[in-house]
Amino acid sequence: MGHCSRIFFAVAxxxxxxxxxxxxxxxxxxxxxxxxxxxxxxxxxSKISIYLIRPLVSQVSIQFKEDRLSWQVxxxxxxxxxxxxGQKPRLLKAPAGIAQSLPAAAEAKLLETLSAVxxxxxxxxxxxENFLVRVQGQELHFAPKQxxxxxxxxxxxxxxxxxxxxxxxxxxxxxxEDETTLSFTDLKIEK
Amino acid sequence: xxxxxxxxxxxxxxxIFIGISLILNFLVWRGVRIEEDVVAxxxxxxxxxTALFQTIQKSGFFNNRVYLKIFDPNVKDIIRNGLAxxxxxxxxxxxxxxxxxxxxxxxxxxxxxVQRDKxxxxxxxxxxVARVKAxxxxxxxxxxxxxxxxxxLMLASELKNIxxxxxxxxxxxxxxxxxxxxxxxxxxxxxxxFLKSHDKQLAFVGGDFFALENRSVVQRDIAVCTxxxxxxxxxxxxxxCRQWRVLGLLFLGTFFSSTLxxxxxxxxxGVLYGLVLAFASTFLSFNNETxxxxxxxxxxxxxxxxxxxxxxxxxxxxxFLVLLCSSSHMARxxxxxxxxxxxxxxxxxxxxxxxxxxxxxxxxQLRPLAWRPWPTYAxxxxxxxxxxxxxxxxxxxxxxxxxxxxxxLEAQTERFNSALKNFNLQAMVAVPIKDPTQIEEEFANWEKxxxxxxxxxxxxxxxxxxxxxxxxxxxxxxxxxxxxxxLQMKLAxxxxxxxxxxxxxxxxxxxxxxxxxxxxxLSPLPWTLHxxxxxxxxxxxxxxxxxxxxxxxxxxxxxxxNDLAQEIAYLFLLGLGLMLLYLLxxxxxxxxxxxxxxxxxxxxxxxxxFFIFSGRSINxxxxxxxxxxxxxxxxxxSILVSTQHDPEDQGKxxxxxxxxxxxxxxxxxxxxxxxxxxxxxVGIGTGVSWIFALLxxxxxxxxx
Numbered sequence: 090m091g092h093c094s095r096i097f098f099a100v101a102x103x104x105x106x107x108x109x110x111x112x113x114x115x116x117x118x119x120x121x122x123x124x125x126x127x128x129x130x131x132x133x134x135s136k137i138s139i140y141l142i143r144p145l146v147s148q149v150s151i152q153f154k155e156d157r158l159s160w161q162v163x164x165x166x167x168x169x170x171x172x173x174x175g176q177k178p179r180l181l182k183a184p185a186g187i188a189q190s191l192p193a194a195a196e197a198k199l200l201e202t203l204s205a206v207x208x209x210x211x212x213x214x215x216x217x218e219n220f221l222v223r224v225q226g227q228e229l230h231f232a233p234k235q236x237x238x239x240x241x242x243x244x245x246x247x248x249x250x251x252x253x254x255x256x257x258x259x260x261x262x263x264x265x266e267d268e269t270t271l272s273f274t275d276l277k278i279e280k
Numbered sequence: 281x282x283x284x285x286x287x288x289x290x291x292x293x294x295x296i297f298i299g300i301s302l303i304l305n306f307l308v309w310r311g312v313r314i315e316e317d318v319v320a321x322x323x324x325x326x327x328x329x330t331a332l333f334q335t336i337q338k339s340g341f342f343n344n345r346v347y348l349k350i351f352d353p354n355v356k357d358i359i360r361n362g363l364a365x366x367x368x369x370x371x372x373x374x375x376x377x378x379x380x381x382x383x384x385x386x387x388x389x390x391x392x393x394v395q396r397d398k399x400x401x402x403x404x405x406x407x408x409v410a411r412v413k414a415x416x417x418x419x420x421x422x423x424x425x426x427x428x429x430x431x432x433l434m435l436a437s438e439l440k441n442i443x444x445x446x447x448x449x450x451x452x453x454x455x456x457x458x459x460x461x462x463x464x465x466x467x468x469x470x471x472x473x474f475l476k477s478h479d480k481q482l483a484f485v486g487g488d489f490f491a492l493e494n495r496s497v498v499q500r501d502i503a504v505c506t507x508x509x510x511x512x513x514x515x516x517x518x519x520x521c522r523q524w525r526v527l528g529l530l531f532l533g534t535f536f537s538s539t540l541x542x543x544x545x546x547x548x549x550g551v552l553y554g555l556v557l558a559f560a561s562t563f564l565s566f567n568n569e570t571x572x573x574x575x576x577x578x579x580x581x582x583x584x585x586x587x588x589x590x591x592x593x594x595x596x597x598x599x600f601l602v603l604l605c606s607s608s609h610m611a612r613x614x615x616x617x618x619x620x621x622x623x624x625x626x627x628x629x630x631x632x633x634x635x636x637x638x639x640x641x642x643x644x645q646l647r648p649l650a651w652r653p654w655p656t657y658a659x660x661x662x663x664x665x666x667x668x669x670x671x672x673x674x675x676x677x678x679x680x681x682x683x684x685x686x687x688x689l690e691a692q693t694e695r696f697n698s699a700l701k702n703f704n705l706q707a708m709v710a711v712p713i714k715d716p717t718q719i720e721e722e723f724a725n726w727e728k729x730x731x732x733x734x735x736x737x738x739x740x741x742x743x744x745x746x747x748x749x750x751x752x753x754x755x756x757x758x759x760x761x762x763x764x765x766x767l768q769m770k771l772a773x774x775x776x777x778x779x780x781x782x783x784x785x786x787x788x789x790x791x792x793x794x795x796x797x798x799x800x801x802l803s804p805l806p807w808t809l810h811x812x813x814x815x816x817x818x819x820x821x822x823x824x825x826x827x828x829x830x831x832x833x834x835x836x837x838x839x840x841x842n843d844l845a846q847e848i849a850y851l852f853l854l855g856l857g858l859m860l861l862y863l864l865x866x867x868x869x870x871x872x873x874x875x876x877x878x879x880x881x882x883x884x885x886x887x888x889x890f891f892i893f894s895g896r897s898i899n900x901x902x903x904x905x906x907x908x909x910x911x912x913x914x915x916x917x918s919i920l921v922s923t924q925h926d927p928e929d930q931g932k933x934x935x936x937x938x939x940x941x942x943x944x945x946x947x948x949x950x951x952x953x954x955x956x957x958x959x960x961x962v963g964i965g966t967g968v969s970w971i972f973a974l975l976x977x978x979x980x981x982x983x984x
Contacts, residue, residue: 138422140776141775142776145417162417197357202419202420266422266423
């Protein structure tokens with residue numbers, strides 16, 4: 090393969106990349122995810138933090154059904170929260186010791202984060218009110234807007250990575266304490 | 281020429297007075313501050329006590345504040361986010377923010393041994409490691425480490441086992457919010473509605489909501505009472521007199537005189553109380569008496585009319601003059617307004633002397649019972665003896681009877697108080713501590729004497745002297761360090777790094793005052809305040825403690841109100857004495873004076889029986905009402921006794937009595953308890969004395 094073929098290959102890759110980038114749009118994502126009634130995901134969770142000596146890797150199951158979101162780390166009880174229209178999310182169930190030991194402020198932040206995950210997954214129409222949402226390549230970036238909301242939420246940014254067919258591949262949650270990556274191995278959605 | 285024209289044309293005079301009244305009205309209402317908060321009048325009545333109370337409150341926790349007992353922690357954020365919209369903010373007196381770990385470690389020596397042993401154990405470390413393990417996989421779960429970094433043994437979560445009213449993690453479930461600026465009823469109403477919409481998840485209490493509800497009912501009462509009084513007054517006047525010109529004089533005179541009275545009150549006091557304005561709605565009845573008594577006086581000859589008129593008007597003036605000596609700001613304002621209005625009305629009538637001369641009243645020939653001197657004296661003494669012999673109604677003013685609260689607000693307050701059963705806030709007092717080194721000894725003495733409520737938690741019960749503190753600290757400090765190191769090690773085994781800030785433990789013991797200051801930062805209530813010359817210890821009293829200032833508004837204001845009620849009652853007796861002295865030279869006959877007083881004594885007796893049977897206690901409002909009863913009761917009997925029950929004067933008293941009863945009777949329809957009770961007392965008292973005045977005459981005194 091000569092120079093021409095190398096250039097051709099590079100151009101082809103760039104074109105393919107730009108074609109892919111064009112494929113990911115808010116509209117496309119909203120068409121696929123807005124108003125989801127159910128989703129269930131299996132993921133490998135990897136967490137790095139100043140508080141962790143080594144990355145913490147675990148298997149996580151996330152399920153959203155009938156306005157309830159459960160987050161279960163393998164080998165532990167599930168954490169479950171409920172969403173009621175017009176109210177803040179409410180903690181229904183937590184692994185033993187968590188409900189008693191989490192400071193109220195930390196609990197509020199945890200609920201905010203999980204609430205944001207749910208809002209992202211169902212492409213809630215109110216997302217833009219408090220958060221900056223932007224599409225970058227195959228990624229959807231979601232960050233609190235400047236102002237009071239920023240101080241309220243636990244995370245600094247959530248990044249969702251989608252495949253060409255708009256299926257969710259990865260979720261990255263960045264906070265002041267840690268960075269959590271969820272690599273999805275299985276995802277089922279229903280509208 | 282102009283004078284003659286004015287004298288001949290009453291329309292012109294009326295127009296001039298309307299014009300003057302409108303101008304004066306403009307002056308009265310321009311920039312006037314109407315105080316609808318009844319409590320403000322109590323505060324102005326005892327400025328010295330209030331100043332101390334307010335100073336303590338400002339550094340304390342009742343001033344301009346609203347308390348929320350949160351049952352559902354999720355609602356806390358909703359409230360926090362909404363506060364700014366209503367111009368309130370969360371205050372930091374109660375530890376809604378987590379307690380400072382440094383304070384907690386300083387207090388560890390005072391923790392009861394059971395809790396301390398539980399905290400300082402390897403089991404505790406294992407439990408904390410298990411918690412971290414459960415949390416670390418969750419989004420945000422590592423924030424627990426942030427807490428452990430500051431409070432490695434999680435002392436904050438143990439506080440709830442020591443201090444009542446502390447939730448998990450050491451945060452109080454009582455939220456305290458404070459109004460930012462001056463009271464804005466619009467903001468308070470919006471905040472009230474906001475809290476109501478969440479009342480399943482919280483209970484609340486706050487003086488602002490009482491002020492708001494009082495304001496709305498006072499405004500409604502002013503409108504309703506004035507309207508009712510005017511309509512009934514017009515109807516009775518029309519029925520008994522049928523002279524529209526008189527009615528016109530009465531209304532115009534009342535408009536002019538009450539405007540002048542309000543202008544006088546405003547210029548003397550600066551502020552007008554809403555309740556006093558509502559009371560002004562009854563002036564029509566006072567004025568109608570003055571008008572009726574002065575009408576025809578000139579025509580019938582002053583020699584005949586003067587004793588009765590002077591007795592009636594003079595006793596009314598004395599009644600209000602003694603009220604001027606009261607410490608009650610509101611009572612003084614009512615007296616100024618009443619005197620100003622009465623004198624302005626007389627001034628007004630001077631310009632309508634011709635019309636007054638021409639007035640004729642329907643004569644009424646009743647058949648009064650003739651009384652000889654000795655039976656009259658006997659009945660007076662008998663009624664006095666009965667009053668002494670009969671059981672006395674309780675003499676107590678509750679704050680509830682002085683202010684209005686809807687059933688909802690009462691229920692909400694009750695719900696809040698029962699939710700805070702661990703702290704009986706109404707029993708909370710601030711005791712000045714003259715010698716701070718003796719706090720614990722003094723507290724122990726009060727407790728021994730039963731002055732302190734032993735069922736309520738108090739931090740001084742956990743206080744230990746500095747020598748003992750040092751001993752305990754020497755034992756626990758190495759243990760704390762050891763356990764922290766153990767925690768670090770065990771967390772490292774599960775891959776968690778716990779950086780510990782190097783804490784320094786002071787082994788030095790501290791005195792009771794410093795100890796209380798620390799507890800004030802850790803528990804939902806303050807335990808010590810510093811204001812003026814002394815520090816104050818806060819305690820829950822079961823019996824009065826000398827020098828103690830009640831911190832809850834209820835006992836504080838009730839104390840003032842009861843003092844004022846007693847004082848007004850003494851003034852009331854003084855007024856009666858002065859009236860007796862005043863009447864003697866005018867009437868020149870003891871029998872006549874006794875007959876003048878007899879209806880009043882009967883009215884007092886009937887009121888006493890009414891109070892006994894209705895189970896009411898006599899409060900400051902009833903006392904103020906009684907002074908009005910004196911004024912009108914003596915008016916009727918003075919006129920009738922002086923004119924020897926002349927049929928024309930009987931007709932006048934029937935007219936004035938029905939007018940007074942209708943105008944004070946209208947107060948019974950008021951929603952505000954002060955006005956309603958005032959209406960009840962004045963209505964009953966006036967009714968009884970009116971009937972007795974009409975039906976009891978001096979033997980051989982009635983004219984054909």
